[in-house]
Amino acid sequence: MEERVILGTERDFEAFAAAFSRRLHAGDVVALSGPLGSGKTAFVRAVVRCLHGADQSYSPTFTFWHRYEGTPAIDHIDLFRIDDPRESAELGLEEALDGSSIVLVEWWRNAPELVAERRYEIEIEGSGNGPRVVSVRRVT
Template sequence: MEFTTTCAAETQNLARRLGELASPRTLILLYGDLGAGKTSFVQGLAQGLDVAANVNSPTFTIIREYRGRLPLSHFDLYRLDDPDEVWELGLEEYVAAAGVVAIEWPQIAEELLPPERLGIHIQHLGEDRRRLRLEPRGDRHRKLAEELMSDVNLGS
């Protein structure tokens, strides 16, 4: 499942719609190079979850939590070197809670996370264009991705 967006607003609108469709225990893993648009995607996701606060990258704090229709826990694991550090953060508790978890740079934690998840690979295509490839795992996240794909294709 793939989308191509032509500007930051389109990317955020796609993410906003994902936030609107999200249910408790939605786990989103965000992949992409530096500057690909992972944090911008989470900003749109937060809008769809009715988060009123400004969403910023948690690069130095590792995690930021936001209140909305569902709680949003935003992780950035870029600076972590050891999978043990991931567990010290209590990541498993966030994933098991009744909110939405978005993880930038999840590679270090992949083996530790539950198999039910939605991977989103963001590729910068030049200027403001992005390719987003969705890789859902598990029935719930597959249905979520299919509903998002259907909504976007219908112009919702």
């Protein structure tokens, strides 16, 4: 199952992310890809805003991992700086990946073995103030 949408404005992009977030449950993993500046972090923020409400504060865990407390908790992991998959074993992400939270991972291909086999894959194309093309794929 794959869907692909063109989103002309940042507002459309955020609305799409918010609508998508309503499908998510604890234990779901969302693997985000797309170049720097494409909107992966913006997507995560829109998900958090939709599910938890505005002005969420996150607990400062590590620079590569922010946990937004709530029901369920949302873990935002960014593996941009991980260049050797072996490093990921040392990140201590077991808590994030124990199935009790929604997990969104940027640059997941830097440590693909961390990401559940059953996942949503979201690919974002586009940059700057231009439109974004977002593809969503359910992998099981």
